[in-house]
Amino acid sequence: MNDFNGLGPYKLDVLKEVGNIGAGNAATALSRLLDKPVDMAVPKVSLLPFEEIAEIVGGAEQTVIAVFLRVEGEAPGNMFFIIEEPSAKRMMHRLLSLEIREQEGYSEMELSALCEIGNILAGSYLSSLADFTGLSMMPTVPSAALDMAGAILSYGLLQFGEMGDSALLIETAFLEGRDMLEGHFFLIPDPGSFNKIFLALGVTSE
Amino acid sequence: MMEQQTVKVGMADLNIALNGALIRTSGLGSCVGVTLYDSVAGIAGMAHVMLPSSEIARESNFNVAKYADTAIPALIQAMENAGASIPRMVAKMAGGAQMFAFASQNDSMRIGPRNVESCKLALGQVSIPIRAEDTGANFGRTIEIDSATGKLTIRSVQFGIKEI
Numbered sequence: 001m002n003d004f005n006g007l008g009p010y011k012l013d014v015l016k017e018v019g020n021i022g023a024g025n026a027a028t029a030l031s032r033l034l035d036k037p038v039d040m041a042v043p044k045v046s047l048l049p050f051e052e053i054a055e056i057v058g059g060a061e062q063t064v065i066a067v068f069l070r071v072e073g074e075a076p077g078n079m080f081f082i083i084e085e086p087s088a089k090r091m092m093h094r095l096l097s098l099e100i101r102e103q104e105g106y107s108e109m110e111l112s113a114l115c116e117i118g119n120i121l122a123g124s125y126l127s128s129l130a131d132f133t134g135l136s137m138m139p140t141v142p143s144a145a146l147d148m149a150g151a152i153l154s155y156g157l158l159q160f161g162e163m164g165d166s167a168l169l170i171e172t173a174f175l176e177g178r179d180m181l182e183g184h185f186f187l188i189p190d191p192g193s194f195n196k197i198f199l200a201l202g203v204t205s206e
Numbered sequence: 207m208m209e210q211q212t213v214k215v216g217m218a219d220l221n222i223a224l225n226g227a228l229i230r231t232s233g234l235g236s237c238v239g240v241t242l243y244d245s246v247a248g249i250a251g252m253a254h255v256m257l258p259s260s261e262i263a264r265e266s267n268f269n270v271a272k273y274a275d276t277a278i279p280a281l282i283q284a285m286e287n288a289g290a291s292i293p294r295m296v297a298k299m300a301g302g303a304q305m306f307a308f309a310s311q312n313d314s315m316r317i318g319p320r321n322v323e324s325c326k327l328a329l330g331q332v333s334i335p336i337r338a339e340d341t342g343a344n345f346g347r348t349i350e351i352d353s354a355t356g357k358l359t360i361r362s363v364q365f366g367i368k369e370i
Contacts, residue, residue, distance in 0.1 A: 154233065154237055
């Protein structure tokens with residue numbers, strides 16, 4: 001089995017580039033949808049203990065909106081698109097001209113729209129990755145949930161659970177300045193997928 | 207009055223609380239929070255179980271708190287070390303949700319219900335009765351048990367707070 005602790009700086013840089021290309025395309029797609037410029041942070045690649053992963057989006061109990069898809073194909077993995085609550089409402093308003101309702105919770109219509117946004121963004125993330133690596137990667141039909149960050153993210157960590165207490169993930173934050181829309185992309189390739197990605201990109205052992 | 211001390215249990219972790227302390231774990235999704243309580247000794251234990259069975263472990267030196275079949279014996283042991291006794295223990299559990307609905311193509315998507323079944327099996331083997339449970343469905347839970355009363359408080363985004 002791979003020892004992810006042993007990934008050198010070069011391989012981590014390669015994974016960052018993977019995140020950069022994928023999220024860059026997704027940010028462009030989002031910017032088109034919103035008709036506003038969207039900024040994106042430099043992707044972070046980190047091997048994090050399960051406990052700390054939810055901290056990125058505000059802790060295990062933080063309520064977030066998440067769109068989850070499973071990536072199938074040659075390099076399977078899990079993908080999350082996570083938006084904090086106020087941002088999600090603003091995004092809905094912008095895209096669908098839906099009224100921002102004060103009450104908690106989301107209507108079927110809103111959740112379905114969020115799913116579709118997740119679908120578009122994940123699709124552009126994955127198709128650029130597939131082009132870049134030459135590996136086939138297909139998203140499954142997305143599923144959206146409004147819940148605690150810990151409960152949601154732990155779902156993407158099960159494959160890692162079988163082999164350790166930490167997971168390697170590629171995280172990219174993006175924001176749309178004026179409305180302070182903030183979201184996160186998480187790509188958590190299955191443990192066995194990393195070698196395939198490295199091989200496909202011609203990265204051999206250091 | 208002094209504020210009650212709270213012991214935190216992380217993902218794939220277990221711990222015990224005594225002397226009236228609370229013990230809590232946050233953001234249970236498909237994971238199961240198993241709690242054991244000995245009212246005579248006033249000891250509560252909690253495990254945040256992530257996967258059903260250690261048979262699938264691909265690591266040699268695994269964390270016993272991660273798997274239902276190993277976490278429950280380890281939790282019982284920790285409680286016994288603190289002075290609790292198995293015949294007095296009662297269990298309560300929460301979690302094991304199916305967070306996302308998919309046309310189940312993959313067995314790992316059913317992990318929540320499998321975690322619950324596996325915890326029940328492990329408790330059954332040592333004849334610890336399950337007093338109450340709030341498992342399944344599709345939402346996340348944060349749970350907290352009071353070592354003074356054995357009351358389990360469950361918080362969720364959609365349904366607020368309830369006690370079992």
